[in-house]
Amino acid sequence: MDITASPAASPAGAAAVTLPRQAGIGLRHPHVPAFLADDRPDVAWLEVHSETYLVDGGPRLAALEAIREQYPLSCHGVGLSLGGAGGLDARHLANLRRLYDRLQPRQISDHLAWTGTPGVYLNDLLPLPLTAETLAVVTANVTRAQEALGRRLLVENPSLYMPLTLPPGVEAIPEPRFLGELAARTGCGLLLDVNNVVVCAHNLGFDPAAYLADFPLWAVGEIHVAGHRREAFAPWVGPDADAGGVVLIDDHGSRVSDGVWDLLAGVLARTGPLPVLVEWDMDLPPLEVLLAEAARAQGLLDRMARHA
Amino acid sequence: MLEAFQAQMRRALLAPVGADVDLAAGPVAAARLKIYRANVQQSLAEALAAAFPVTLRLMGLPAFRAAALDFARGHPPDRPQLAAYGGGFPTALLPLDAGAADMARLEWAVMEAYFAADAPALTAERLAAFPPGDYAQLRFTPHPAARIVWLSHAVLSLWRRAQEDEVAALSPPDAEAEEVLVLRPADGIACISLPPGAAAAIQSLLDSEPLAAAAAAGLAVDPGLDLQDMLHMLLAQGALAGAAL
Numbered sequence: 001m002d003i004t005a006s007p008a009a010s011p012a013g014a015a016a017v018t019l020p021r022q023a024g025i026g027l028r029h030p031h032v033p034a035f036l037a038d039d040r041p042d043v044a045w046l047e048v049h050s051e052t053y054l055v056d057g058g059p060r061l062a063a064l065e066a067i068r069e070q071y072p073l074s075c076h077g078v079g080l081s082l083g084g085a086g087g088l089d090a091r092h093l094a095n096l097r098r099l100y101d102r103l104q105p106r107q108i109s110d111h112l113a114w115t116g117t118p119g120v121y122l123n124d125l126l127p128l129p130l131t132a133e134t135l136a137v138v139t140a141n142v143t144r145a146q147e148a149l150g151r152r153l154l155v156e157n158p159s160l161y162m163p164l165t166l167p168p169g170v171e172a173i174p175e176p177r178f179l180g181e182l183a184a185r186t187g188c189g190l191l192l193d194v195n196n197v198v199v200c201a202h203n204l205g206f207d208p209a210a211y212l213a214d215f216p217l218w219a220v221g222e223i224h225v226a227g228h229r230r231e232a233f234a235p236w237v238g239p240d241a242d243a244g245g246v247v248l249i250d251d252h253g254s255r256v257s258d259g260v261w262d263l264l265a266g267v268l269a270r271t272g273p274l275p276v277l278v279e280w281d282m283d284l285p286p287l288e289v290l291l292a293e294a295a296r297a298q299g300l301l302d303r304m305a306r307h308a
Numbered sequence: 309m310l311e312a313f314q315a316q317m318r319r320a321l322l323a324p325v326g327a328d329v330d331l332a333a334g335p336v337a338a339a340r341l342k343i344y345r346a347n348v349q350q351s352l353a354e355a356l357a358a359a360f361p362v363t364l365r366l367m368g369l370p371a372f373r374a375a376a377l378d379f380a381r382g383h384p385p386d387r388p389q390l391a392a393y394g395g396g397f398p399t400a401l402l403p404l405d406a407g408a409a410d411m412a413r414l415e416w417a418v419m420e421a422y423f424a425a426d427a428p429a430l431t432a433e434r435l436a437a438f439p440p441g442d443y444a445q446l447r448f449t450p451h452p453a454a455r456i457v458w459l460s461h462a463v464l465s466l467w468r469r470a471q472e473d474e475v476a477a478l479s480p481p482d483a484e485a486e487e488v489l490v491l492r493p494a495d496g497i498a499c500i501s502l503p504p505g506a507a508a509a510i511q512s513l514l515d516s517e518p519l520a521a522a523a524a525a526g527l528a529v530d531p532g533l534d535l536q537d538m539l540h541m542l543l544a545q546g547a548l549a550g551a552a553l
Binding site for chain 2: 051057058078080081083085086091092095117121122124129134164167170
């Protein structure tokens with residue numbers, strides 16, 4: 001199989017976009033009471049981390065069930081381990097299916113990553129060597145997940161910190177092409193995280209604009225933006241000291257950077273309005289700050305709509 | 309290649325210090341591997357800190373962090389469900405700090421109760437529908453959140469103080485037996501310190517033994533146990549979900 005020689009499969013049609021083509025925010029526990037109040041915040045849609053709600057019952061799940069009556073909901077998973085060589089966890093799939101049947105999200109998603117090995121969950125989105133073998137594994141896993149969950153998945157481009165070195169003779173598939181092939185083979189959509197592109201471009205040393213130029217935008221059903229932090233990490237002596245010494249960490253802990261806003265505008269100019277989510281997980285600010293970030297994203301979307 | 313890489317990297321991520329990963333060759337990758345190791349171990353320790361906040365305060369951050377990191381490396385979660393992670397942590401604390409281990413057992417019971425399934429509580433009206441002569445043979449369905457914790461340290465008052473005051477210093481708990489009923493009435497969590505005999509009687513009820521057997525179990529511990537008072541409390545706090553003959 002020669003992936004690199006064939007162009008990414010062309011779309012049969014534009015990917016189905018199931019969320020409002022507007023700005024949404026990630027719903028986090030401290031902000032839940034505001035969304036249960038009478039004068040609830042004005043935002044087009046909400047996204048939650050699916051695994052946070054994998055509980056049997058209680059107030060957390062009850063609050064989300066009330067909120068999802070008022071807002072379109074997206075369930076964003078972090079635990080499918082779509083790149084897991086050992087396959088997917090049947091029990092986890094069944095738990096997610098029950099949750100999704102209960103919450104009826106407009107959209108579900110997870111990541112191009114692995115999160116552990118059978119019976120071990122490492123609570124992090126870990127890097128995959130992008131090879132033909134991995135493409136076959138992820139294709140099989142996404143197909144199984146979509147069948148088991150009874151829904152179409154969006155698969156998100158990951159944030160990466162570490163370059164992987166492939167053995168001699170094993171060819172790397174560029175990530176945009178890998179994701180395009182995955183979407184074409186499985187019918188899944190893609191979740192384009194623009195912040196992750198910026199983080200990876202810095203950490204692995206590539207041009208984010210060139211990456212986005214190659215990205216299979218036809219399959220994108222949702223966009224994420226978020227903040228990242230710069231960290232001087234484990235400096236060492238050597239020729240790569242500068243490139244390696246400062247790492248961008250995808251911590252979702254601050255405002256969206258100007259570079260990410262610019263790239264987002266460039267993407268939307270090509271796609272037209274899409275659902276855009278502002279994620280904020282660490283150092284959670286007051287809800288107003290998060291809503292202001294969403295309003296900025298909405299402003300971009302509104303300008304796109306006017307120019308269309 | 310993928311399976312071998314993931315097994316090797318999993319081992320490296322859970323190791324106390326660096327371990328080699330073939331695909332992470334060279335100084336850049338080796339240094340960056342540390343980011344992933346820190347993310348994995350620290351995030352799991354933070355998940356334990358979120359589940360056992362009072363235990364953390366009781367032990368102090370350095371001792372808790374060391375114990376949590378050690379536990380995370382040896383017992384990572386078996387599924388992507390952090391609300392279910394940490395059930396083995398209290399036992400792991402036992403050889404280090406028996407008082408903290410009891411606090412952790414109470415906190416874990418609170419976690420389990422908080423995320424337990426929903427069920428309507430049995431009301432006094434529904435109970436009154438049974439003929440009084442048949443009460444002795446009644447068996448109850450416990451509310452999924454209801455559980456008893458048998459402790460060898462008196463940690464409940466400390467736990468309460470910690471809920472009320474986020475900065476108060478917590479002194480080590482006294483080594484004296486305490487039996488606590490953990491419940492989830494309405495939206496909150498209730499922890500009730502039980503009088504002698506009540507834990508045995510309630511545990512018997514939670515195990516779906518008939519009321520007569522539960523009464524006998526409680527009275528065997530303390531002949532002065534007020535069964536009627538206990539049953540009223542269980543109904544008022546929503547500890548029971550159903551009853552059947």
